[in-house]
Amino acid sequence: MRMYARPTRFLRCAVRSSQAITTTPHQRHQRSGPSSHHGSRASELALHALEQWGAVPPRGADLLTGGVPCYGVYATSDGRWLAVGALEDKFWRALCSAVGRTDLIPGRIATGTEGDRVRAELAATFVAHPLAHWTATLGPVDCCVTPVLTLDEALADPQFAARGMVATRSDGSREYAPSFKLSDVSFGVRRDAPAQGEHSADVLREAGFDAEAIAALIAAGVVGVRN
Numbered sequence: 001m002r003m004y005a006r007p008t009r010f011l012r013c014a015v016r017s018s019q020a021i022t023t024t025p026h027q028r029h030q031r032s033g034p035s036s037h038h039g040s041r042a043s044e045l046a047l048h049a050l051e052q053w054g055a056v057p058p059r060g061a062d063l064l065t066g067g068v069p070c071y072g073v074y075a076t077s078d079g080r081w082l083a084v085g086a087l088e089d090k091f092w093r094a095l096c097s098a099v100g101r102t103d104l105i106p107g108r109i110a111t112g113t114e115g116d117r118v119r120a121e122l123a124a125t126f127v128a129h130p131l132a133h134w135t136a137t138l139g140p141v142d143c144c145v146t147p148v149l150t151l152d153e154a155l156a157d158p159q160f161a162a163r164g165m166v167a168t169r170s171d172g173s174r175e176y177a178p179s180f181k182l183s184d185v186s187f188g189v190r191r192d193a194p195a196q197g198e199h200s201a202d203v204l205r206e207a208g209f210d211a212e213a214i215a216a217l218i219a220a221g222v223v224g225v226r227n
């Protein structure tokens with residue numbers, strides 16, 4: 001069976017990190033002061049992806065989308081899901097020990113018939129209890145297993161709250177902070193995004209158009225302005 005890892009998530013991490021790195025010199029150019037530390041999280045990239053796509057990407061059959069027992073999603077008795085990402089041997093061993101299935105340790109990356117058997121055994125173990133049980137049981141264990149949250153649950157997650165990832169505007173809409181952080185800059189909604197056509201006349205004026213020419217373009221419907 002051919003297995004491969006999709007590079008998309010790693011590319012997104014690289015792009016966001018490069019944005020943070022290139023932002024820092026610009027920030028230093030704008031004002032003097034101590035150096036700045038930046039940090040980024042893959043989980044915060046996923047938060048952006050959820051908002052853009054509106055849904056979790058579909059599962060497949062390769063290494064990182066459910067093709068082996070140690071990396072996939074498993075249902076719980078209350079219809080919720082656990083995300084298992086125990087690719088490394090130490091995490092898989094910790095998981096199997098925590099759920100009382102040390103007999104499954106040899107099947108971490110099993111494929112074919114054996115992979116199906118190990119996955120089915122682990123699935124039967126997880127589906128015997130609700131999500132809250134597994135969250136309490138596995139939360140203290142370093143085994144790379146997390147609950148699959150709804151979008152609202154994710155937005156209320158303590159990690160995102162601590163990192164200031166979500167700002168709620170006065171009208172109830174949400175704004176998302178960048179997925180990288182600068183140690184001496186806090187995210188906030190300081191002004192609204194411009195409305196369509198709000199700055200059309202200003203841009204044309206800066207481009208050398210006089211008031212009469214701008215009015216003619218607006219009257220002809222060539223240029224839109226904010227009503």
